[in-house]
Amino acid sequence: MSLAVAPVAAARHTDRRPLWLHLGVITALFALQFLLPAYDHTNMSRIMILASYAMGYNLLLGYTGLMSLGHAMFFAAGLYGAGLSAYYLGLDPLSAFLVGLVAGLALSLLVGMIALRTSGVSFMIVTLMFAQACFLLTLYFNEITQGDQGFVIDLSAWSWDTGSEDGPLTLVSPPIRYNLALLLFTISLLVSLFLVRSRIGRVLVAIRENEARTVMLGYHSFRYKLGSLALSGTLSAAAGATYALLFSYVGSTFAGIQYSILPLLWVLLGGQGTILGPLLGTALMYYLIDISSEYTSSYMLIVGVALVLLVLWFPKGILGALRQKWLPWLP
Numbered sequence: 001m002s003l004a005v006a007p008v009a010a011a012r013h014t015d016r017r018p019l020w021l022h023l024g025v026i027t028a029l030f031a032l033q034f035l036l037p038a039y040d041h042t043n044m045s046r047i048m049i050l051a052s053y054a055m056g057y058n059l060l061l062g063y064t065g066l067m068s069l070g071h072a073m074f075f076a077a078g079l080y081g082a083g084l085s086a087y088y089l090g091l092d093p094l095s096a097f098l099v100g101l102v103a104g105l106a107l108s109l110l111v112g113m114i115a116l117r118t119s120g121v122s123f124m125i126v127t128l129m130f131a132q133a134c135f136l137l138t139l140y141f142n143e144i145t146q147g148d149q150g151f152v153i154d155l156s157a158w159s160w161d162t163g164s165e166d167g168p169l170t171l172v173s174p175p176i177r178y179n180l181a182l183l184l185f186t187i188s189l190l191v192s193l194f195l196v197r198s199r200i201g202r203v204l205v206a207i208r209e210n211e212a213r214t215v216m217l218g219y220h221s222f223r224y225k226l227g228s229l230a231l232s233g234t235l236s237a238a239a240g241a242t243y244a245l246l247f248s249y250v251g252s253t254f255a256g257i258q259y260s261i262l263p264l265l266w267v268l269l270g271g272q273g274t275i276l277g278p279l280l281g282t283a284l285m286y287y288l289i290d291i292s293s294e295y296t297s298s299y300m301l302i303v304g305v306a307l308v309l310l311v312l313w314f315p316k317g318i319l320g321a322l323r324q325k326w327l328p329w330l331p
Contacts (some may be wrong), residue, residue: 011199015033018331026186033178039172047283048181049243052188054278056235064228065208069124069260070131076255077103078237082271086153097241104237112229131260138252150251177246184242196331257283271317272292275331
């Protein structure tokens with residue numbers, strides 16, 4: 001039986017359809033910037049950054065089977081790492097971004113060494129406790145972080161003179177912001193696609209399905225889970241740093257429990273364990289909130305009902321259901 005299954009598994013991971021599909025999505029997003037009105041242009045930039053954050057979360061939940069309730073601390077690590085270094089130290093955007101990236105990696109390794117000694121509900125609680133501690137730190141050091149009020153980063157010093165009548169381009173210029181958000185999304189997508197189709201990705205899925213059997217086969221599950229958490233936290237920090245630099249704002253709201261729950265909802269809605277699920281879930285929920293808030297102040301009730309209905313009809317998420325019924329090759 002194993003001899004029959006091996007060629008099938010090998011064929012799934014040499015199938016080029018997933019690569020062409022994801023490259024097509026990237027191309028479509030690039031072309032979309034020339035068609036969108038100004039309001040949706042900005043929204044799409046924000047969606048791609050948040051989808052990159054959700055992709056980082058999806059690596060941990062969808063492929064490794066670890067549900068974190070404190071992922072906002074990694075997003076906030078990148079956000080504050082980049083924001084504070086640009087605001088107080090005057091670092092250029094690239095250096096500030098790297099500071100945010102290193103902050104997210106360091107925090108994810110530290111949290112992972114402790115939290116991964118637990119599992120299941122205990123892991124969820126430990127990550128939640130760490131995230132709340134990080135959130136309280138942003139409030140305690142109010143003189144530095146400005147707490148809930150936050151602070152605005154002035155990046156006008158870094159600009160590019162194009163000689164046009166519109167003046168120089170900056171990071172907050174719509175075309176620059178959109179394409180940098182697209183670059184982050186592209187890197188996150190390709191890294192995720194490469195990982196889940198590699199041997200390491202198959203080990204992570206094996207840990208998700210049956211960790212005890214994976215250990216019996218000789219794999220050190222703790223190392224793989226720590227690596228998954230480190231990569232997940234780093235991608236989340238990259239999204240946070242990019243958000244701070246492209247939207248010029250840093251505040252403790254991004255470290256709150258809401259930003260730990262949102263990526264979970266985005267992943268569950270789009271389809272956990274699918275590469276494009278986070279993008280679909282983020283876009284749908286973003287516009288669901290945006291449109292419903294125009295008609296009622298109780299928009300979260302509408303969003304809640306919609307999410308319940310979607311979960312009832314698509315328990316594995318939208319793309320998860322499509323993969324189960326029609327697209328078994330979808331990673």
